[in-house]
Amino acid sequence: MSKVDVFRALHLQRAQGDPLVLPGPWDAAGARVFVEAGFPALATPSGGVAAALGYADGSTPADEMFAAVARITRAVQVPVSADVESGYGLAPKELVERLLEAGAVGCNLEDSEGGVLKDPHRQAEFLAEVRSAAADRLFVNARVDTFVHGDKDPEQAIERAALYVAAGADCVYPILAPADVLPLLRAGIQGPININARLAGEGPSPAELGELGATRVTFASGIQRWATAALVELARGLAR
Known part of the structure; x- marks a missing residue:
């Protein structure tokens, strides 16, 4: 079974309360830590990678993002999905090729740019073109x-999600x-739903999110921010 088939299977027929939990490494060392802890797959966060490379979230050049993803995929044997923001303006075929060259088995694609929601029908067309170019090689x-740049209306989120699922998206991420x-x-x-969790004590646990309907749980750049905060405390202790 290929890595993308393994990754796709991890999303299917999950029991309520048992979502697929995907930590987000921003470098190869972190990726190895998560794999050694037993996670069966990983999902890179664009914000976390940006911070590690010295960029503001959303400002990472495409070449540097794909290079960072490639370093992570080379470091581990488990499937890795990559957050590639809104696609960096690349044509669907080139975007797919760059993802596959980097070793990714999946991708996140945002339906906003510059803090503004895209037209959902045009975004659905883009996703359909990505799906056509990727066939079954990418999840x-x-x-x-809607909840970050829109009016936070659940019905609007459901409408946008329906268009994306019809266009071939394997999962939707409100x-x-x-x-x-x-x-x-x-x-x-319809189909798998990705929900982002906060770290322990700051919101529902992954299992609780699973009970509420999440198929997959990620952390955006939350783990990277937590690690940075821990490093700040370490640095302060060393400087005393």
Whole structure:
């Protein structure tokens, strides 16, 4: 079974309360740590990679992002999905080629740019072209930015998600969706749903999100920010 087949299978027929938990490494060392801890797959965060490379979130040049993803995929044997923001303006065929060259088995694609939601029908067309170019070689996770850049209306999120699923998206990701709307999203969205979790003590656990309807749980750049905060404390201790 290929890595992308393994990755796709990890999303299917998951029991309620048992979502696929994907930590987000921003470098090869972190990727190895997560794999050694037993995680069966990983999902890079664009914000975390940007911070590691010295860029503001959303400002990483495409070449540097793909190079960072390639370093991570070379370091581990498990499937790795890559957050490639809104695609860096690349044509679908080139985007797919760059992802495959980097060793990724999947990708996140945002439906906003510059803090503004894209027209959902045009985004669906873009996703369909990505799916056509990738065939079954990539697992496409379509981000729905209604709760971060839109009016936070769950029905609008469901409508956008339906267009993306019809276009061939394997999973939809209503980022920053509040936990209390997850049952509504679950009832209205076909197929796997990716929900982002906060770290321990800051919100529902991955298992609790699974009970509410999440198929897959990621952390955006939360783990990288937590690690940076820990490093700050270490540095302060060393400087005393």
